[in-house]
Amino acid sequence: MLETSALACERGGLRLFSDVNLTLAPGGLLRVRGANGSGKTTLLRTLAGLTRPAAGEVRWRGNPIGDDYRREMLFLGHAAAVKDELTVLENLEFSSRFSCLEISESKIKSALESLGIARLADLPARYLSQGQRKRAALARLALSAGVPLWLLDEPFAALDDEGIAQLRKICAAHLAGGGMLVLTSHQDVEIACAAAWSVELRG
Amino acid sequence: MTSRLFQFAAPQAFFPIAGKLIPWFAVLAGVLALAGLYVAFFIAPTDHQQGEAYRIIFIHVPAAWVSMFLYLVMAGWAGLGLALNTRLSGMMASAIAPTGAMFTFLALWSGALWGKPTWGTYWVWDARLTSELVLLFLYLGFMALKAAIPDPVRADRAGAILALLGVVNVPIIYFSVQWWNTLHQGASVSLTRAPSMAATMLLGMLLMAFAAWMYSFATAFSRVRAIILERERDAEWVRLQRAAA
Amino acid sequence: MHSFVSVLRRELQIALRRKGDALNVLVFFIVVASLFPFGVGPEANQLRAMAAGVAWIAALLAAVLSLPRLFAADHADGTLEQMLVAPQPLALVVLAKITGHWLLTGLPLALAAPLIGLQYGLPADALGLLIVSLLIGTPVLSFLGAAGAALTLGVRGGGALLALLILPLFVPVLVFGAGAVTAGLTGINPSAHLSLLGAILAVSSLIGPWAACAALRVALD
Secondary structure, eight states: EEEEEEEEEEETTTEEEEEEEEEEEETTEEEEEETSSSSHHHHHHHHHHOOOSSSSEEEEEEEEHHHHHHHHHEEOOOSSSOOOOHHHHHHHHHHHTTTTTOOOOHHHHHHHHHHTGGGGTTBGGOOOOOHHHHHHHHGGGOOOOTTTTTEEETTTTTHHHHHHHHHHHHHHHHTEEEEOEEOOSOOOOOOSSEEEEEEEEOO | OHHHHHHHHHHHHHHHHHHHHHHHHHHHHHHHHHHHHHHIIIIIBBBBBTTGGGGGGHHHHHHHHHHHHHHHHHHHHHHHHHOOOOOHHHHHHHHHHHHHHHHHHHHHHHHHHHHHHHHOOOOOOOOHHHHHHHHHHHHHHHHHHHOOOOHHHHHHHHHHHHHHHHHHHHHHHHHHHHHHHHHHHTSSSSSOOOOOOOOOHHHHHHHHHHHHHHHHHHHHHHHHHHHHHTTTTTTTTHHHHHHHO | HHHHHHHHHHHHHHHHTTHHHHHHHHHHHHHHHHHHHHHOOOOOHHHHHHHHHHHHHHHHHHHHTTTTHHHHHHOOOOOOHHHHHHOHHHHHHHHHHHHIIIIIIIIIHHHHHHHHHHHHTOOOOHHHHHHHHHHHHHHHHHHHHEEEHHHTTTTTTHHHHHHHHHGGGGEEOOOOEOOOOOOOHHTTHHHHHHHHHHHHHHHHHHHHHHHHHHHHHHOOO
């Protein structure tokens, strides 16, 4: 259960939003909407514990977020966190091992397949297109079914129709399995789920 | 007690208090400086080796003392801000830094002016001058870092980390410079070996040091008031203040 | 502990695929040290007296040159963000980055330093002292430098600012590092210098990573 109480954030001395109260229960999807610069990314980074709120707090299972929270949360930001010098496979291996995910060769392979980049596995990431790079970053989701809370910043950006369909499938499976998902998105991509909320940020 | 302290730590509460205190500190600084200069020029005896030139010690030594003291105070405020997340602390650290840098520069400048008539050269690689030079670099680095980060809250926190890093290193730097100095030059050309200290000289230097301290309060408080107004320009109480003015 | 190993392994793997970066720093170190005689003249005794100072200052400059890259690439591609939200202690990650930095810059500099010593006519035992002093002292540059690199992360004019912040903190390392070699040359026992250098290493290994972690959290706030 993810909750925020009276959350407020500032950027460069400017108040972006205040008094944001959210509750997200297992199986729930939360969309963060708002114009450019309304603080969608800041809200997501605050939920991830990267940005310190100006007021209010984020709570996970009733406690202020801390070390335990990071074990149960996955955050994917704008930047793909994919290293040019490493192959797609090496990148995925490192990021999943680093987040303490259980991995095996077959799991990694099927994760790459689920995003349609299995044939790129041994290619250094510098040769990837923008969309392929995004897929390489998102492949970690296919290994993270056991991580209850996903925070995704613009996950559909740079993806083609096929990629969007694949990601929708992964997200829907996560929610159906009792996971929670928070995402910011410009596009209104339909995701099958039991309960969906949305929060609109206004400047 | 603590809650009272926290109350004054709010910029809004501190603003008028600082405003009331500034004239008092300014007057105290003036009176102490006059007394110190009187002791320096009319009471302290002429040195039989260095003649009258040594009297610059009444500027040089207090400036050096206060410059180091202010760095500690600045780091103290910065550390407090980092630990307790109080807004005023970072503003105080920002307000103190230029005054500290000014006294460091004054210590260097007066040291150079003292060196010329005494040893015929403006710069000697003396332990105190060299430490002051490094201290000036530390002040400049602190101010440059704060100026380079546009977000004031982030600038305060980054500056605090740097100030704490500096404060751990200042004694190490001071010690290493002392060590280096004794090893390479011997103590023959050294400002550190001042003429034998007479009681009146100590009195003069103490008076000047306290004058410098009071001056630091006055300037830091007036600077912190400007910083508070700038950062809280959108706050209700600043608007009321502006409407009243 | 396994995060330390995996981050360090990745650092080395990436460096191995971009050998130029580490190599450039090493070449810079040698070029800077080779310039001094052109400025001060080739008089052998003078050069011998300067040797340790020149090698050490070249090492400081090489370190400052290499430091901005320590976190910049990870910051730009989002890796750093992932390191902060990962269920791993950030201190271990930072420690692994620092270790990688030392293995790729400090260690090669220390091993290449005899080349400069020979140019400047240092006797054999002084060459040994130069290596030892650099082996103890260059980790300090990585520890304190990491803090400087983290503080200036994403700041405009970061490189020059980093130099301004961090070079004054390197004064003690320079004094005791170069001092050890000079002491050896003049027949003084250099063990006091080396012990003090070791003490500085101990202090910086505590405060450097602490400051770097705190500064990274601020930079990504």
